[in-house]
Amino acid sequence: MDRTDGESSGQQRWFADRYAANARFVSDLAEPLIEILAPKKGEFILDLGCGDGALTKLVFDSGATVIGADASFDQVTACKKLGIPSVAMDGHNLAFNEVFDAILTNAALHWMTSPDDVINGMWAALKPGGRLVGEMGGAGNIATIIRALTEALTCRGLQDKIEFPWFFPHEQEYRQRLEARGFIVDYIELIPRPTPLPGELTNWLDTFGEQFLFLVPEKERQGFKKEVAEAVRPDLFEPHGRWVADYVRLRFSATRSAES
Ligand SMILES: C[S@@+](CC[C@H](N)C(=O)[O-])C[C@H]1O[C@@H](n2cnc3c(N)ncnc32)[C@H](O)[C@@H]1O
Incomplete structure (x- = not known):
């Protein structure tokens, strides 16, 4: 794939090889979600924002029937290579x-900035009584990195051009959105999780x-990235030599009521 494709849109792109090299920790750290999901043989499960399928594979291996859905064709192709049926779809x-008997979603919902549209779609996709188990960036997630990015862009007079790509809700806000759609929220928790980077x-x-x-501009990007890294170094670089991002996760489990 030509890596310059899509740059003109200014939107985040997802490449499976880059994701595997730099972001394997995302699915590795989400394994507790599989315990909460407790997939069973015979169940039909959707992994929304499945990425390259590393986490989806754990559901697949449980004996449940799982399909992945992701907006990135490249990620969907990688997921299919694991033998998991997957579709390109905007959440x-x-x-x-x-x-579906259940929906799993990890580290994807915060990239979907119209949350009620996504919640409506997840609710409709579940059978009555179906389970929703997820984790996403929550309030305060990567605040140090966001601050440094914003300051570095402001120094260049580009602050008005920033379109914030993420939705990082508080517990109460996301609970209310789920309940407004008719979900019963069984559990929701904001979890500060400083995350070592590879x-x-x-x-x-x-x-x-x-x-x-x-x-x-492309020719200034290397310098820009180094400037941002230096700005966050005092907070995010550990003395013994590794970067630790200031992640905060919102983890939740909810049920579509059996009567609805
Ligand atoms: C950080 S990755 C997480 C992938 C995977 N769940 C994991 O645990 O490794 C976020 C994924 O969300 C997908 N995504 C972003 N926006 C999306 C949207 N609007 N609809 C569906 N998928 C989306 C991206 O393509 C990407 O694969």
Whole structure:
């Protein structure tokens, strides 16, 4: 795939090889969700925002029937290579009607900035009594990185061009949205989870921060990334030599009521 494709849109892009190299920790750290989900043989489960399918595979291996849905064709292709049926689909426009026993979603919902559209689609996709188990960025997630990105763009007079790509809700806000749609919220918790990165902070910016990077002319981007990394170094670089991002996760489990 030509890596310059899509840059003109200014939107974040997802490449399976870059994701596997820089972001394997995302699915690795989500394994507790599988325990909460407790998938069973015979169940039909959707993994929304499945990425390259590393987490989806754990559901697959449980004996449940699982399909992945993701907006990125490249990620969907990687998921299919694991033998998991997968579809390219925007989570804001889910096209399922009461078919799933459960939905799993990890580290994806915060990329979907119209949350009620997504919640409506998940609710409709579940059978009555179906379970929703998820984790996403929550309030305060990567606040240090966001501050440094915003300051570095402001120094360049680009602050008005920033379109914030994430939705990081508080517990109460997300609970209310789920309940407003008719979900019974069994559990919801904001979990500060400082997260060691596998490499340089600049790699993290390449993988997750394109919507900010694309605001800067290409020839200035390396310098921009280094400037952001230096700005967060006092807070996010540990003395013994690794970057630790200031992640905060919102983990939840909810049920579509059996009567609805
Ligand atoms: C950080 S990755 C998480 C992937 C996977 N769930 C995991 O645990 O590794 C976020 C994923 O959300 C997908 N995504 C972002 N916006 C989306 C949308 N509007 N609809 C569906 N998927 C979306 C991206 O393509 C990407 O694969």
